[in-house]
Each structure stands twice: as structure tokens, then as C-alpha cells.
Amino acid sequence: MGGFFVGAAQRIIKGTTLYYVWVVFLLVMIAMGIGAYVKQMQLGLIVTGMTSYVSWGFYIGNFTFLVGVAAAAVLLIIPAYLYDFGPIKDIVIIGEALAVSALLMCLMFVTADLGRPDRAWHLIPGLGILNLPRSMLGWDIVVLNGYLFLNLFIPGYILYKAYNEKPANMRFILPFILLSIPWAVSIHTTTAFIYNGLAARPFWNASILAPRFLASAFCSGPALIILIFQLVRHYTKFHVKNEALFKIAEMIAIAMAINLFLLGAEFFKELYSDTHHLSPLEYLYVGLQGKGRLVPWIWTAFTFNVIAFVIFLIPHTRKNFVTLNIGCVLIIIGIWIEKGMGLIIPGFIPATLGEVWEYAPTPIEIMVSIGIWSIGALTLTIILKVLIPIELGEFTRAKRATT
């Protein structure tokens, strides 16, 4: 096993100039993020834009978006293992690597949001007190860590076998793969329930929230996967078939259709019944009491999502890489706004006693967030740097011994 780590380290250290530029760039961003976080630890959360009114912000928004990205790996697992769709089966392992990176970022974003990360041990059952079954945040910690385990264990096992040039025992690993499907749904559902269960916040307290979470997750995650696969096949010898990418794009079209339909259902309910529950939606889409910082953002998101939907719906544009990639970028930005700030902030506006108090992230919050995204990108880069040679059969126990 020691040989594996030495070999892996050698592969991580060696690379093209472009690789070094990329890694150094990420390290600089990470250093900046850590610097900003140290400042936040020293002065308290006052350095963020969060207030007594809007007590969650940019961190929790990014967290929510990334849970969606992590959950989306299931869209590869289902066609790969349940329908035995060859082109996707070849690449599913990269989707799982993306899920691992996304989950790490999720955990870091929640930690960045914690006032007292030094007391995080209070969450460890036995040592501390994890408030189960009552707290949805408690459940979320359980399901996120469980999903992280599954996504480390399944590809870990398959890669271990590939490294040793032995076939994977499907009878052993298939139950874990099957378990990861409902588990992916559960991480997103539980995260939705964190907000959904709060009667104090009508914007979130609608049963459509969890279904919408899933629908939008199945847009943004796969869109990111399509882009990453193209990068991987451009820079490595790893082969990704076009039909795999087009199949993913087809699934995005369906997910986006459902997402837009659910948005429409939400709009109808709020607009037609025209109660005070309309206020947060009003704040988000047109502004309330002269305040509407999110209005241009949410219309950007809406426009991007609709354009992307059309692109993915029409087979001709779906199968053209220029339009396909434009669609992917539009969807990622669109969902990042909609599921990030667009979901979290209006939950707090108006505040529970009626005040309209706006929120905007501070440079420190943005720097910490860039740092976390960079750690995620670096993690994914390093995982792929080791994983792809194993998948290609270039990095195995035997080959390591001879070289």
C-alpha cells in the first residue's frame, strides 16, 4: 500500500506547465481564503454581511448549491448501473470524484458559517450531543457524511481492484452502489428540509421546496459534469464518448422542464392567493419597500435557465458542442443564483417582525468562499490526477513495480 502512495504522490507532483500554473493559482486563492477566514475568526462574524435580520447568507447559499452538485452524481449512477448504459458506465467514477469534492466544499461552507467551529465536537454523538431525531441540521450532518463515505468507498474499492489489476466483485459492491441512489436523494431532501421545516419563514415553508431542490440539482450538477468531462478528455487520454454527454444533456432538459414547471406552480399559488406569503417572492423578483438588491440577479438566473432549457431541448443545439457548453455555463450560473442567494436571502426578507433589511456579502465572505471553491477544485484535480491513470491501466501495482 505504501507503494501506492509513493506512486500517487509522484503523479501528483509531475505535470505539464499548465498543470503547475493551475495548481499554483488554486494555492494562491486558498491562501487568500485562509487569510480572510483567520480575520473572521479573530473579529467574529461581524466581518460578514450577515445581521440579526438576515442571519444566513453567502456561505449557506453556496452550501445549498453544492449539495445539489454532490447529489447529481446519481444521474450517472442510475444509467450506468441500473440500465447498464455503457458510455456512462465508463465515466461514472469521475462523477463520484466530483461528488466527493462537492461534499468537502459543503462541509467547509457550513464550518465557515459556524460562529464557534472550535465547538464542532459538540456535534459528535457520545462526546457531544447530536440532537437527533429532532434537528434537521443534525440529520443533514449524518446524511452528508454517509454520502461522503459511500462516494469514497465505492470508487475507492473499484480503483483498488483496478490498481491490483483484478476484476471488481460486483456482488460485493453493487449493494453499496444501489444504496447510494436513495442516499443521493436523501442528502438533497434533508438539506431542503432544513429550510422547509421552519414555519417562521413562509418562503421556505412550502412543500414544493424539496422537489424543486431535486429538480434544480439534476440540472446544475450534470451541467458541471459535462464541462469537466470535456476538460478531462481534452487534457488526458481518458475517453469520453459523445453519446454519454448527449445523454446527460437530455436528462438535464427533463430536469429543467420539471424545475421550471415547479417554479410556475409556486408563482401561481403565491400570486393568485395574494397573501403576505407573497412578500419574499415580491422582494426577490420586483423588490419590496424600494429595496431589491436581488432583482437583477434573479432575472438573470431566470433568463439563463430558460435559454439553457431551450438549448437542451432542441436535439440540434444539444448535440452541438458550442451551444451545449453555452447551455451548461448558463445553467450553472442560473442555478447557482437561484439555489444560492435566491433561495436563502428572501427567506429572511421581510424579517419575522416585518422589517425589510437587505443583505450583501462582504469581501471577506467572498474571499473565504473563493478559497473553499479552490480547495474543492484542487481536491478534484488531485483525485483525477491519480484516478485517471488507474482507470487507463497506466498506474497499477505491477507497472509501479517495474518502473
Place this chain on the structure above:
Amino acid sequence: MSKIKMEKSSRISESEDSGTRCPSTKNPANKELMDRRMFFQGAAGVLATMMVGSCSWQEFFQNNFRRMTKEELEQTVQRLKAEYRQKYGKDFVVGTEGPIDATLFGYALDLQRCIGCRRCVYACVEENNQSRDPQIQYIRVLRFKDGEMDLEHSTIYYDPEEVPEKGYYYMPVQCQHCANPPCTKVCPVQATWTEPDGIVVVDYNWCIGCRYCMAACPYMGRWFNFAEPVIPADKVNVNTHYLGNRPRMRNVVEKCTFCIQRVRKGRYPACVEVCPVGARKFGNLLDPESEISKIIQTKRVFRLKSELNTQPKFYYFFSI
């Protein structure tokens, strides 16, 4: 009467940071940490900052209030007293009195009488050692136009020469001490709970600062110390309770406790005592002869946002 604005102050100087003011930085374990901080940059720096932020190993490993043995609690109280003495130069009482038998505290507020003078707001701040910079106030006095009770049309920003103003009425809102509290339900670490006498409390040393309870509370009853709380030493109230008004630290949640340090000794909460028009009533809901019980039985009472089924033990009523 001055205008109250709940704005966060951005004027927090780095020298005021608690890491340096922490009394136990003198102990060897912490000294070592401080030194190490010089060497390590980056990730290690973060870790060290977190450790220094938590002052001492005893504080770091301090147990949840409800799980502490008598000895542990006594040690903790002694440590807190030493800490407060160092910080404010005064001897503190840190009480740990338990609930009184056959008592369930309830509150009633007479909307007919309240004149919106905000004396309760400031009496509460002084009694309960809230941070003066940034400001935290547990009571928010909402002003409504006559004929309306729509929260979205209310305001806390009114500033006339004299109160009450013609055409308006006032509704102070604070923690409603719900019998079905959404805030304690959501807490991932049980740092907040309802005491047997009905008071919803927070263990400030157990709170991880996730602010889920603030999202869950429909009454804005919970407040977060976004920065190190500042209380002038000559203003600090030394008669405290562990679950009540003892000085808090940054990045934890705090709230109204019905003045637990007072009411468990048979006194009234500070807001009840200071009210110049007698609009605030407090007592034991389990005693049918108490003033609070009589009010609930004989007056027209209502509870804020009763449709949420939070079941507040805080009633509003009209005396006439």
C-alpha cells in the same frame, strides 16, 4: 428618548479582540498555543486562532450545563467568576438556582396601557448585560397605526418628543417562551432547551453559533453576538445566573430569559418592574389565584402568530 436602530457596528478594533483580552492566556497550555501561532501559517494558523478564541482547555472541554455534575458545575462557576473578575474588575455572582416547584412562568402585556416609551428596552439591556457595541436589545417595540395589526406595516423607528402619539399604538415583542418552541427543536447540539419552569434558555458555552434557531424563531427572540460583546465595566450587572445574564462571548446566541436570575429568587423581571404604566404582568400560570392567571381568565387575551402553534406563554391583552 432616543431612536433605536439595530445596526451592527463596524468599528470593532482588532486590539479589542477577545483573544488578547482572554484572562487565561496566561496559563501554559495557551501560552504554548500563542507561541505556536507565530510559527505556523495557513491552516495551522486557523486552528490556533480557534483554540485561542476558546480561551482555555477547561473552557474548550466544558460540558453541556445539563450534563455537568455538581463538582463540574462548581468548578465552572469558579472559573467564570475569575474570568469576569479579570475582565470587569468586579466580583460576580453566577447563580445556578434551579426551577421552583409547581411554577410555570407566564407573561402578559396590556396593549391598552403601553405607551411605547421603550424604558423596558433599556432596563432589559442594563439588567441582562447585553452588548452595547454592537447593540443587542431583546425587546422590540413595534408601532402600529390605529386600526391595523399588520407586522409588515409596523415600525420600530419612531422618534417623537413625547409618547404616546395620537393615532398609534405600541406592541413590545420579545421572546415569547413558547410551550412548543421551534428554536429548541432545530438546535443541532441541544444548546437551548425549556426549563421545567417554562423558561427557554441557552447554554452560551455549548452553542456552536450556527444560528439555526434564529431562522426558526417567528418572533425575533434570538440574538447573535456578531462581535465580542462590549459592556462598560461600570455598567455591568454582577448579579447573574449561569443560564441568564452572565456576560456572553462572541459568536454565540442569547435571548430573553424572563430575567431568570431574578424570577427564580421571587423577583419580577426588570421590564415588569420598570414599566411606568403597569402594562407588564408576570407570574405563575399554575397558580389560579396569580395575577397572570386572573388576566387570562377574565380579559380578552391573544397570542402573537397563534396560527403557528408555537403556544407562547406570553399573552397580549386589553385591560378595558
